[in-house]
Amino acid sequence: MGKQEMPKAYEAAKYEDAIYDTWDKSGFFNPDNLTGEPYAVMMPPPNVTGVLHLGHALENSIMDTMIRFQRMRGKKTLLVPGTDHAALPTQAKVEKMLIQQGMKNPRLELGREGLVEKIREFADQSRSTILNQIKKMGTSCDWSRLAYTFDEKRSAAVNELFSRMYKDGLIYRGYRVVNWSVKGQSTCSDDELVYVERATKLYTMKYSKDFPITIATTRPETKLGDTAVAVHPEDERYKKFIGQTFVVDVGSAKPPSIKIISNDEVDPTFGTGAVGVTPAHSMVDFAMYETQKAKGDPIDIIPVIGGDGLMTPEAGEYAGMSVEDARAKFVAWLGSRGLLEKEEDLVQSVGTSDRFGDVVESIPMTQWWLDVNKSISGRGKSLKDLMREAVTTGLNGVEDKKVTITPDRFTKSYLDRVEHLRDWCLSRQIWWGHRIPVWYKGSEMVVGSQPEGEGWTQDEDTLDTWFSSGSWTFSTLGWPEQTKDLETFHPTSWMQMGYEILYLWLMRMVLMSAYALDQIPFKDVYIHGMVCDENGKKFSKSSGNGIDPIEVIEKYGCDALRMSLLLGVSPGNDTKFFLEKIQSGRNFTNKLWNISRFILSSVDTSSLLPSSPLSPQTLADRWILSRFQSLQREVTDHLEAFEFSQAGEKLRDFTWGEFADWYLEIAKIQNTKSKIQTSAILLYVLERILVLWHPFMPFVTEEIWKQFSVPPLPEGGPGGVGVASPLMIHPWPVPSLNHLDRNAEEIFSSVQEIVVAIRNIRSQYKVSPKTRVSVMVVGEVVEEQIEVIKSLAGVGEMAVVQNAPRGDDYASTVAGGRQVFVSLVGLVDKQKESAKLEAEKEDLEKYIQSLALKLADEEFSAKAPANVIASMKQKQDEAKAKLQAIESQMKV
RNA sequence: GGGCGUUUAGCUCAGUUGGUUAGAGCGUCUCGUUUACACCGAGAAGGUCGGGGGUUCGAGCCCCUCAACGCCCACCA
Numbered sequence: 001m002g003k004q005e006m007p008k009a010y011e012a013a014k015y016e017d018a019i020y021d022t023w024d025k026s027g028f029f030n031p032d033n034l035t036g037e038p039y040a041v042m043m044p045p046p047n048v049t050g051v052l053h054l055g056h057a058l059e060n061s062i063m064d065t066m067i068r069f070q071r072m073r074g075k076k077t078l079l080v081p082g083t084d085h086a087a088l089p090t091q092a093k094v095e096k097m098l099i100q101q102g103m104k105n106p107r108l109e110l111g112r113e114g115l116v117e118k119i120r121e122f123a124d125q126s127r128s129t130i131l132n133q134i135k136k137m138g139t140s141c142d143w144s145r146l147a148y149t150f151d152e153k154r155s156a157a158v159n160e161l162f163s164r165m166y167k168d169g170l171i172y173r174g175y176r177v178v179n180w181s182v183k184g185q186s187t188c189s190d191d192e193l194v195y196v197e198r199a200t201k202l203y204t205m206k207y208s209k210d211f212p213i214t215i216a217t218t219r220p221e222t223k224l225g226d227t228a229v230a231v232h233p234e235d236e237r238y239k240k241f242i243g244q245t246f247v248v249d250v251g252s253a254k255p256p257s258i259k260i261i262s263n264d265e266v267d268p269t270f271g272t273g274a275v276g277v278t279p280a281h282s283m284v285d286f287a288m289y290e291t292q293k294a295k296g297d298p299i300d301i302i303p304v305i306g307g308d309g310l311m312t313p314e315a316g317e318y319a320g321m322s323v324e325d326a327r328a329k330f331v332a333w334l335g336s337r338g339l340l341e342k343e344e345d346l347v348q349s350v351g352t353s354d355r356f357g358d359v360v361e362s363i364p365m366t367q368w369w370l371d372v373n374k375s376i377s378g379r380g381k382s383l384k385d386l387m388r389e390a391v392t393t394g395l396n397g398v399e400d401k402k403v404t405i406t407p408d409r410f411t412k413s414y415l416d417r418v419e420h421l422r423d424w425c426l427s428r429q430i431w432w433g434h435r436i437p438v439w440y441k442g443s444e445m446v447v448g449s450q451p452e453g454e455g456w457t458q459d460e461d462t463l464d465t466w467f468s469s470g471s472w473t474f475s476t477l478g479w480p481e482q483t484k485d486l487e488t489f490h491p492t493s494w495m496q497m498g499y500e501i502l503y504l505w506l507m508r509m510v511l512m513s514a515y516a517l518d519q520i521p522f523k524d525v526y527i528h529g530m531v532c533d534e535n536g537k538k539f540s541k542s543s544g545n546g547i548d549p550i551e552v553i554e555k556y557g558c559d560a561l562r563m564s565l566l567l568g569v570s571p572g573n574d575t576k577f578f579l580e581k582i583q584s585g586r587n588f589t590n591k592l593w594n595i596s597r598f599i600l601s602s603v604d605t606s607s608l609l610p611s612s613p614l615s616p617q618t619l620a621d622r623w624i625l626s627r628f629q630s631l632q633r634e635v636t637d638h639l640e641a642f643e644f645s646q647a648g649e650k651l652r653d654f655t656w657g658e659f660a661d662w663y664l665e666i667a668k669i670q671n672t673k674s675k676i677q678t679s680a681i682l683l684y685v686l687e688r689i690l691v692l693w694h695p696f697m698p699f700v701t702e703e704i705w706k707q708f709s710v711p712p713l714p715e716g717g718p719g720g721v722g723v724a725s726p727l728m729i730h731p732w733p734v735p736s737l738n739h740l741d742r743n744a745e746e747i748f749s750s751v752q753e754i755v756v757a758i759r760n761i762r763s764q765y766k767v768s769p770k771t772r773v774s775v776m777v778v779g780e781v782v783e784e785q786i787e788v789i790k791s792l793a794g795v796g797e798m799a800v801v802q803n804a805p806r807g808d809d810y811a812s813t814v815a816g817g818r819q820v821f822v823s824l825v826g827l828v829d830k831q832k833e834s835a836k837l838e839a840e841k842e843d844l845e846k847y848i849q850s851l852a853l854k855l856a857d858e859e860f861s862a863k864a865p866a867n868v869i870a871s872m873k874q875k876q877d878e879a880k881a882k883l884q885a886i887e888s889q890m891k892v
Numbered sequence: 893g894g895g896c897g898u899u900u901a902g903c904u905c906a907g908u909u910g911g912u913u914a915g916a917g918c919g920u921c922u923c924g925u926u927u928a929c930a931c932c933g934a935g936a937a938g939g940u941c942g943g944g945g946g947u948u949c950g951a952g953c954c955c956c957u958c959a960a961c962g963c964c965c966a967c968c969a
Contacts, residue, residue: 284967598928
């Protein structure tokens with residue numbers, strides 16, 4: 001007997017917090033208390049910008065399912081929880097809040113220390129909220145190893161990395177064009193740009209009347225800073241001008257010299273075939289500027305737009321104007337001089353700042369950069385090479401050091417992205433984040449840590465937040481110290497992330513660990529899609545269409561939420577989330593609860609002999625054990641392949657369909673007959689499906705587990721099942737006996753067919769469920785099956801006969817290879833019956849025909865594998881037998 | 893301009909290397925409160941797998957092509 005009465009419905013909210021607490025206290029979240037092969041997963045640290053959303057719930061469900069699966073399989077599992085200080089987003093958020101509270105300019109009013117303090121307060125609060133939410137989600141992480149990208153240890157790792165890279169000449173300070181958010185007053189990396197389409201105008205113009213080449217531009221005001229015109233070297237129209245310089249007067253402070261240069265990348269067929277080169281305000285043009293410099297044929301660089309978004313003094317009469325005003329004025333001026341040839345509408349894609357939303361300006365500035373192309377001393381390859389190797393040949397060509405991306409298609413876009421990578425702009429002009437570990441005194445500069453003595457000032461800028469998250473897999477393990485954790489758990493085993501940060505994060509993790517440790521960060525990375533709302537729109541922090549996962553958990557339970565996020569989803573694809581999904585998840589948790597409630601309250605455990613082997617007595621016994629064994633294999637295989645959805649769906653189908661609807665119903669009647677064995681099998685299967693379900697639905701399974709208080713089950717059930725140790729660390733089932741029984745499965749499925757057929761007839765003739773009908777079956781049915789059929793199909797009398805009965809009072813069908821007659825005196829509609837049979841007959845004839853055709857085909861029999869032919873023949877035989885039965889029935 | 897994804901039942905989606913009458917959940921219809929569960933049970937209806945072409949003995953799955961939708965990338969000057 002179950003120890004306590006289990007309530008009729010499972011109310012998740014009553015149990016979850018307490019269960020989590022028990023797990024946590026048990027110590028098994030900590031790998032130090034586990035044995036086995038190490039298996040580590042680093043939680044992608046959520047940003048401390050606010051609260052967790054459904055995307056995080058998805059991630060936690062995936063991670064935790066994986067880590068629980070591995071823990072139950074006997075691995076020494078570590079899931080490190082953490083949060084990300086998310087430099088720019090967090091500062092932006094806090095500044096916005098302060099402005100909403102009435103502050104005009106938080107940076108000015110509070111100063112660096114004051115503002116950072118405010119942000120820290122916010123971040124700390126947000127952090128603690130987030131950590132609680134992670135617990136609510138049931139995530140089995142090791143809280144003793146909690147990490148934060150901005151804590152002391154992680155900061156130490158960041159500084160160490162920066163110093164090493166600087167010493168290796170990979171990090172440099174340089175004057176280059178950056179993406180500048182005027183609104184945010186900071187740089188952004190290329191990866192943080194969000195491209196949007198914008199309607200604009202393409203102006204075709206000349207710098208002056210006597211300038212020989214016409215150019216086109218969407219940014220006329222930047223032409224004030226043009227210093228060259230690039231043309232294709234083979235372009236006959238312009239070839240002759242290459243190398244010449246023209247001084248033009250466009251109204252800027254100093255009339256610029258425009259040099260005609262050649263460049264292979266210029267498309268002679270596009271526009272006028274000539275490009276106005278603005279080194280200061282275009283990444284591409286800046287690259288040309290560098291190329292020219294390298295060629296020893298330099299061109300000038302003239303910044304005409306400043307960090308404040310206004311025209312600079314170099315812009316002469318335009319100085320101080322906004323970009324828009326300057327453009328209008330310049331276009332008007334061109335028009336008045338007859339220099340404007342054309343004005344066309346154009347749709348253009350422009351980069352906007354992911355956080356501030358404004359279109360970024362390209363402006364040259366002195367910033368800190370990470371060179372991704374430079375050969376690393378002593379290694380003979382660049383960071384880019386390392387990033388490439390890691391997903392193809394494996395680092396240094398070692399297959400073991402390869403990161404496998406699932407689904408595979410993302411590997412291609414990763415590589416594509418690596419190719420396009422430019423030097424990474426590391427410095428940000430914000431205050432919240434790791435301050436660049438560089439100190440200046442006069443012309444002296446020291447990198448690493450603050451030097452002794454007076455007068456040193458630290459660089460004002462902070463590091464791009466991805467610099468710290470890139471080192472996450474090893475900074476969390478104590479690097480740069482050579483800790484035991486680092487040795488044990490790195491490279492980590494597995495990581496999951498959304499495709500939207502594939503480039504942003506995956507590439508940088510590979511880069512950092514390849515550089516610092518000559519290791520990959522993890523062996524496998526599983527890429528999931530986004531959680532969208534009903535209309536397929538992404539849930540986002542800003543758009544407010546978010547469903548709060550914590551509210552869902554409180555109302556429906558964490559397990560229900562996890563089910564709704566994990567099932568019906570395919571790897572790498574987006575998933576829509578809506579109420580009905582959670583409800584069906586909740587319904588299932590309740591179903592499992594009630595299955596357990598029934599079994600635990602009806603099984604007489606006292607009569608079970610602890611060590612007696614499991615010996616299936618009935619057909620149903622053999623069938624369910626055989627089915628269970630297949631299930632166990634399938635679920636394990638799917639989980640190993642990160643196919644969470646498929647594993648879960650198979651489990652659900654087995655649990656709800658085969659186990660509950662069939663075996664349990666049969667057990668009710670057979671309980672009297674072979675009570676002990678039935679009980680043992682019920683417990684055997686229940687125990688094991690709870691284990692299999694645990695990674696998906698940790699709470700409800702753990703709660704049910706507590707109700708288990710039975711003698712040790714046969715076949716390696718753990719001593720005193722469920723008494724002391726939590727389900728969480730229960731061994732994953734491995735088939736210890738061969739229960740596979742094809743024969744039983746086959747016979748049972750014919751029994752199922754007969755039952756369904758009779759139920760069908762009852763439903764068709766609206767026979768009340770209370771009415772016992774009489775049934776005749778032609779052929780052979782063993783006694784045991786008769787009993788099952790009788791009870792499941794509401795049959796009173798069941799006779800097995802040699803010949804079909806005669807008379808008008810039978811509704812009939814063919815099922816399970818047998819003719820089935822249901823006696824329904826006075827109810828049978830003879831016409832309907834024969835029509836039904838006729839239709840069935842036609843279908844079958846067609847089917848048999850098509851099979852026969854196929855089998856007669858010489859090519860088919862020559863080329864198809866034997867097993868396909870055999871199974872086809874068998875199908876044909878079955879169909880023929882059925883047809884025969886139907887025909888003989890029609891004669892009745 | 894390039895790449896990727898999606899298109900399967902009314903809705904949301906599975907469908908693992910091509911094997912022959914395509915599955916689930918939700919919804920719909922009919923029936924049912926039998927002491928595990930109405931967050932339930934029984935039964936049913938519902939699909940020419942986006943269009944076209946091809947390869948193959950055999951295609952939802954492979955190839956080509958077209959279309960729609962979505963995402964990503966690019967030096968769209």
